[in-house]
Amino acid sequence: MTREQLLTWAKPRAVMKSIAQQAVFFALGLLSARAVVFGRCAPFGIAMAAACPWENALAAVLGAALGYILPGTVTVPMHCLTALLACIGIRWVLRSVAARLMQVKAGYAALLAGIPLLCTGMIVYFVNDSGSTAAAYAVAEALLAGAWAYFFSRTVDLFTEQRPMGHYLPQEMTCAAFSAGVFLLALAALRAGPITMGGVLAVLIILYASEYNGVAGGSVAGVAAGTCFAFTGDGLSGLAGAYGVGGLMAGLFAPLGRLPSACAFILSSAVASLPAAVTTQRLDTLWEVAAASVIYILLPERLTGNLIGRFAGKTDVREVPRxxxxxxxxxxxxxxxxxxxxxxxxxxxxxxxxxxxxxxxxxxxxxxxxxxxxxxxxxxxxxxxxxxxxxxxxxxxxxxxLFERSDETSADLVSEVLYEFALQPLDVSCRVDRFERMTIEILAVRGEGVKVNKADLTREVSKVCGRTFSQPSISRTQTSWRLVFCERPLYRMVMGSARHNCYDNTLCGDSTRCFEDGTGRYIAILSDGMGTGGRAAVDGVMVSDLLAQLIQAGVGFDSALQIVNTAMGVKSGDESSATVDLVSADLYTGIVEFHKAGAAMSFVRVDGKVHPVDAPGIPVGILEQVSFHCSQEELAGNDLVVMVSDGALCEGTAWITALLEGSCEAKTPQELAEAVVAGAVARRSDGHDDDVTAIVLKLHAFRQQAD
CATH class of the missing domain: 1.10.287 (Helix Hairpins)
Incomplete structure (x- = not known):
């Protein structure tokens, strides 16, 4: 392409770019002016006129003026138009001075917006003799104009500066969040039934901020959006706290995926906003949260990753946290x-x-x-x-x-290993707990086309740290990888389970979940819904699944039980209850904890001898408060734990004890579980049937070959 052709092609492109910029600032001015707080104040159009670049000021002023003139739910006082004209007039007169104030540009914009609005507001107050309330509103309106002019100015700089992706300071992101809150407030006027566009977009922004910036991003976005909506005074005063708590919890659960993050936001924001919702009868925000969460879960990540990833935080490897x-x-x-x-x-x-x-x-x-x-x-x-x-x-x-200290020497050695595997470490943390067990948490970027063998990486990391680690758990985000290495435990658990459905029905009231929680514990859950058939199956599955999800998210056993008990109490108007039998085995020490809430007796075989483990208790879903009854056993290699539902105990426990003591090493955990279930069904002599479930857990030293 010749120089003349290049100039001919570039000129209309520059014109179109300029037109697009003017259209954007016209729309921003219009939206800013339409955002009303306290039912009577509209300072944000003036703030936009004061903060936008001078070459776009005319478009922003025209948009703001149109926003003030258009009819709406409230009548905007004429002094806002007067202040808007005064603001742009002062900017034009002092435009040569403003060029020398670039270091304090945001503060200069705040004064340009606040002073004219304060003057016009106080003139209206003195002329109309409106009372002290009007004066207070005038001062508040001027302060809001100055504050948001500052936010708008910092946000404009954020978008116009050519900086690499992710290199934005927390203060700049906070200003952008408060600026976006004003536009969401204006869009709240667009309503479809109980749902507003502004409310749905606000929740989406909070969820995406939590996904890409974690706890900090979710909290800042939640507080900013909630504060802007709280200024409306329409029974939404609790949204700042509700959205802030929701953003914090969504950020905590973000590494687990979109579904846990959205559920955490829904539950925490609903609980935090419950007092205000009961008082004001404003439940439409709950509908907005639900709608936005569904959109967030269903929307493909590829549609939003490139745009939102621009604002994702990036850890500087040179920064060593204290x-x-x-x-x-x-x-x-x-x-x-x-x-x-x-x-x-x-x-x-x-x-x-x-x-x-x-x-x-x-x-x-x-x-x-x-x-x-x-x-x-x-x-x-x-x-x-x-x-x-x-x-x-x-x-x-x-x-x-539990984490007593950080091992910086090991962190440096692990960083060197990562470079050898073409992984660029952003942050490496080696934490040692009070039991002298090390956990390594890595945030890294993988090179294009690079494949990493987890076994080789684990071997090299173990070598430089002088410890033996299990292969890492890996989670991926748009911009980085997160790897977590835990020291390899002394034991591993081999599990077998079997089940018999009452009268060979399709559904069973017993439900089981078995998993490792990522901290060196093996968890087994057996829940028995009261009764048999479909209803019992719903209760059993709900209790076991909720407990498993909460425990995997890091919630303690007692707290998880209380949450599940509350969920059972409100899930329907009918009475619902289920027993909980939970076993937690520490694979580092062999200590097994039994947590029972109305559950049937369990059995432990230690050194070939069998003894029962029983505890009184009440199932979940019956009383407002529920608690586990706990006991503890210390196991070694080849010892057994057997969990059963109450259907297995109708003919007593002696035959189970004899079966376990006589099996010795002849049967695998799966064969033992099947033998327990078959024996319970065959020995039933009362002419009735029931659901029967058995879980057999066998502890193996890690060097042993599992059965």
């Missing part, structure tokens, strides 16, 4: 938050009881009595949720306390 200080800070804050939530639950309970006692002495109609009963039920539900969240935070603090 791990000990950070750990102590996190533990202290989690403990404090847990104590605060526990006190909130106690306060709500005490106040509610006093109010109930006072109302009992007053004559009330049947409708008032029904409303009081429903309020008490909602309060008890909220107290249980606050208590559950408090317990989860306490468990997180305890987990962080």
């Amino acid at each position: 791990a000990q200080d950070l750990r102590r800070t996190v533990v202290a804050r989690l403990d404090h938050a847990a104590d605060a939530l526990g006190e909130v639950a106690g306060t709500v309970q005490q106040v509610g009881e006093k109010l109930d006692k006072a109302q009992q002495n007053r004559p009330q109609s049947a409708l008032q009595e029904l409303h009081r009963t429903q309020t008490a039920q909602n309060r008890r539900l909220m107290v249980r949720q606050f208590s559950a969240v408090s317990t989860v935070l306490e468990e997180m603090a305890s987990e962080f306390e």
Whole structure:
């Protein structure tokens, strides 16, 4: 292409680019002006006019003016138009001075927006003699204009600067989040039934921020979006906290995938917004959260990855975190938050009881009595949720306390190994807990076309650290890989299971889940839904699956049980209950913990001798509070644990003990489980049938060959 042809082609392209930029700022000005807070203040159009680049100022002013003139749900005062004209006039007069204020451009924009709006607002106040409330609104409107002019200015710089992807500071991302909140507020006027476009987009932004920037991104986006909606005053004052908590929890669960992250956001934001929703009867935000979460889960990642990945944070390998200080800070804050939530639950309970006692002495109609009963039920539900969240935070603090120190020398050696495998380390953390077990967590970028053999990588990492590691668990994001190495445990578990359906029905009320939780524990869950058939199957599967998901996400056993108990209590109007039998085996030490909630007896074979493990308890779904009854056994290689449902015990336990003691090493765990189930069915003599399930767990030293 000749120079003349290149110039001929480039000129119309530059013109189209300029037209597109003007159209963008016209639309931004229009949306900013349509965002109204407190039901009467519209400062954001002026903020956009003050913050946009001078070459786009006319388009932004025209868009803002049109936004103020167009009819809407509220009437925008004319002083906003006057302040808009004053702002652009001052910018034109001082445009030569502004060129010398580039270092404080955002602050200059804040003054340009705030001062004219304050002056026009106070003039209206003195002329109309509207009272102190009008003066307060005028000052608040001017402050909002200045604040968002600052946010808009920093955000414009963020988009116009040519920086590599991911190299954005947290302060800049916070400004962008608050700027986006204004546009979402304007789009909230577009409604389809109980759902607004602005609300759905807000939740989507929070979820994507959690996916690509973790806890920090989700929390900032949630607080920013919630704060903007809270300014409307339409019963949405609790959204800042609800979205903030939702973003934080979504960020925590983001490494597990989109579904766990979305579920964490739904549950946590719903619980946090429950008091406000009950008070104001505003439940439309819950519909918006549900709709946005479904869109987030179903939307293919390839459609959004390139755009949102531009803002994904990137860790600088030269930054060495002060791990000990950070750990102590996190533990202290989690403990404090847990104590605060526990006190909130106690306060709500005490106040509610006093109010109930006072109302009992007053004559009330049947409708008032029904409303009081429903309020008490909602309060008890909220107290249980606050208590559950408090317990989860306490468990997180305890987990962080397990890590005693960081091994920087090993981290440097692991980094060198990664380079040998064509992996660029962004961050390497080698944590040693109080039991002297090391966990290595790596954030790295893989080169194009590079294939990594996990076995070879594990062998080299084990060699430089002087420890034996299992192969890593790997999770991938749009921009990086996360690898976690754990020291290889002393034992491994071999599992066998068998089941008999009552009267050979298709569905079974017993449900099982067995898995390793990633921290060196093997978990086995047996849940028996009360009764038989479809309804019992639904209860059993729901309890076992929810428990497994919560435990795999890092929630403790007791907290997971409380959450499942609450879920069982509200899933339907009919009574639902199920037993829980949970076994947790520490593969490093051989210590096995039994956690039972109404479950049948279990059996342990140690050195060839069998003894039962039993504990009283109440199934989940019956009472508002439920707890595990726990016991502990220390096992070694070739020892057994046998879990059964109550259908296996109708003819006593002596035959099971004899079967286990007589089997010795002749049968595998699978064969033993099948023998237990077959024996229970054959020995049934009362003419009835029941679901029968058996799980057999056999501990093997890691060097042993499993059966």
